[in-house]
Amino acid sequence: MSNKKLTLALATLVSLVPATALADVGAAANEHDSKSMAALAAAIAIGLAVFGGTMGQGRAVVAALEGISRNPGAAPRIQLPMILGLALIESLVLFAFAIAYQLQGKV
Numbered sequence: 001m002s003n004k005k006l007t008l009a010l011a012t013l014v015s016l017v018p019a020t021a022l023a024d025v026g027a028a029a030n031e032h033d034s035k036s037m038a039a040l041a042a043a044i045a046i047g048l049a050v051f052g053g054t055m056g057q058g059r060a061v062v063a064a065l066e067g068i069s070r071n072p073g074a075a076p077r078i079q080l081p082m083i084l085g086l087a088l089i090e091s092l093v094l095f096a097f098a099i100a101y102q103l104q105g106k107v
Contacts, residue, residue: 042100049096056089 064082068075 038103042103045096045100045103049093053089053093057086060085060089 060082064078067078
């Protein structure tokens with residue numbers, strides 16, 4: 001990601017988030033508002049976790065396959081750490097799912 005895009009994204013985030021946090025809705029929050037916000041937060045958490053896990057797993061597999069293609073004799077020594085790494089990455093996604101599920105039950 002280039003510096004210009006990163007700066008633009010950061011400026012947008014910094015300028016829009018406080019405005020929505022301080023916005024006056026005009027009515028008191030009710031039970032349905034908090035439940036809908038919890039559902040939205042859970043959906044965003046799952047989406048980000050799955051996206052991050054997918055990107056991490058993709059990069060791990062690419063690196064392992066490049067290593068195996070350069071040195072086929074090292075395939076057994078590369079595959080075991082790769083599979084362990086993939087399992088750990090997937091466990092983080094499952095933890096995010098569990099947290100999102102609990103977040104829905106709290107409200």
